[in-house]
Amino acid sequence: GENVEQHPSTLSVQEGDSAVIKCTYSDSASNYFPWYKQELGKRPQLIIDIRSNVGEKKDQRIAVTLNKTAKHFSLHITETQPEDSAVYFCAAAYYGQNFVFGPGTRLSVLP
Amino acid sequence: GAVVSQHPSWVICKSGTSVKIECRSLDFQATTMFWYRQFPKQSLMLMATSNEGSKATYEQGVEKDKFLINHASLTLSTLTVTSAHPEDSSFYICSARDRSSGTSYEQYFGPGTRLTVT
Numbered sequence: 001g002e003n004v005e006q007h008p009s010t011l012s013v014q015e016g017d018s019a020v021i022k023c024t025y026s027d028s029a030s031n032y033f034p035w036y037k038q039e040l041g042k043r044p045q046l047i048i049d050i051r052s053n054v055g056e057k058k059d060q061r062i063a064v065t066l067n068k069t070a071k072h073f074s075l076h077i078t079e080t081q082p083e084d085s086a087v088y089f090c091a092a093a094y095y096g097q098n099f100v101f102g103p104g105t106r107l108s109v110l111p
Numbered sequence: 112g113a114v115v116s117q118h119p120s121w122v123i124c125k126s127g128t129s130v131k132i133e134c135r136s137l138d139f140q141a142t143t144m145f146w147y148r149q150f151p152k153q154s155l156m157l158m159a160t161s162n163e164g165s166k167a168t169y170e171q172g173v174e175k176d177k178f179l180i181n182h183a184s185l186t187l188s189t190l191t192v193t194s195a196h197p198e199d200s201s202f203y204i205c206s207a208r209d210r211s212s213g214t215s216y217e218q219y220f221g222p223g224t225r226l227t228v229t
Binding site for chain 2: 043049093099100
């Protein structure tokens with residue numbers, strides 16, 4: 001089955017700096033890669049997603065890159081703000097089914 | 112749009128009793144709903160996938176007789192934790208896919224239910 005690794009497990013950055021979180025997956029059949037932000041005790045919120053036929057996607061301060069050959073994808077957050085502090089999860093899925101989540105990255109943006 | 116609710120938001124029950132958690136899609140029809148479990152400071156683990164009108168598909172290691180899932184309509188799925196024990200204490204989150212979403216793969220998540228078994 002699919003296995004998703006995520007690094008780093010914790011990340012602290014100064015406000016205004018960039019943050020990068022990397023994930024690797026094992027199943028080459030996976031074709032959908034969403035990223036979620038979760039605040040303590042709350043539901044995961046989709047922040048950006050990418051499909052396997054696309055190499056990069058950007059939405060304002062957030063971007064995701066995908067390297068299918070190497071089976072890894074990364075989340076990039078620029079101009080970080082304190083409200084970006086949360087736990088971020090990557091996931092790999094096959095046509096929107098069977099989401100396998102990474103272990104998560106706790107991001108702290110220091111003012 | 113695409114709102115998913117769960118009820119209750121938190122529940123405390125005694126060991127050996129059963130607890131039912133409801134997941135509803137409020138403004139869309141969901142042919143497929145998913146149930147996840149999240150232990151403190153851990154990731155979300157898929158427990159089962161349920162399709163309206165058919166039996167749920169459970170992930171390996173999830174006891175189907177302990178975690179009963181019913182997806183009786185296009186807007187409601189229920190998870191019943193039977194004979195709950197303290198180790199079942201967790202955050203249970205459901206998600207749903209919009210039947211009319213076309214080629215979108217997005218799952219919409221509910222707010223979660225925190226279960227504490229004493």
